[in-house]
Amino acid sequence: MPRHKKYEGVGEKATTFTKKIWLDHEDAKSVKSTKLKLTWLPKTSELVNLTLVGFDYLITKKKLEEGDNFINVLNPCTRFESAALGDSNMRNLKPGEVLQLERKGYFICDVPFTTLSKPILLFAIPDGRQQAVLK
Template sequence: MPRHKKYGGAGEKATTFTKRIWLDHEDAKSVSLDEEVTLKDWGNAIVKEISKDQDGNVTQLTGVLHFEGSVKTTKLKLTWLPKTSELVNLTLVGFDYLITKKKLEEGDNFINVLNPCTRFESAALGDSDMRNLKPGEVLQLERKGYFICDVPFTTLSKPILLFAIPDGRQQPVLK
């Protein structure tokens, strides 16, 4: 299937469909029992069971595919990954402003306006097609933003390193 729906020049990618999939935890928390959701680039599914741990955190959703359902009628459109051993580890790196004020004023002590943490990282999983990323290649991770590949795939034990590309309009989503 296409790597990017609106940009054919991005090429194609292979997609694996499995009985078990990974969802972002924030997405899993927003799903209701018996709700029909859309699994992007696959079809609809109906959530039949929501499992939680002793603290009330969602640990698993169980559902059934419902290909007859309409993508137009579902509230939630979820990105997903197949649960396979072929997934690759990612390190997503974001950067924040060096200075905590929009404008320095005369008399500001420079050390007091320095941001103590300008780099932040989060671990993630990526589909097996990301093994083909080259250094400098730009990609979009849905609902996370655009990233540039700094260190490509070499081995399963070493994550792919992706740097967030700020768009200037929003706060970083990795924090």
């Protein structure tokens, strides 16, 4: 199948169809009442582990003022991680490759697939329009 239905030039991907699937947690909570599309993955042993990494602002104020103690406005946690699963096509990601995860945003591959026991490391690319969805 095309990797992206609007941009055929980005190539093709394999799609696996199974009788059992994984649903996104938010979809699973509302699956009987939603008219929206569902985000799913086939339930197979081919899925890969992901670590999604997001970053927050270094300081907690939009503008520093004279007299502010810099130590008091430092954000104590600027990096956060969440675990996720990805389809088998993600085994082909290369370092520096950019991809979009449905309803999660855009990410850049930092550490590609090497073994099933080591997750692929993806860094969130902030777009400036939304709060981070990984928190």
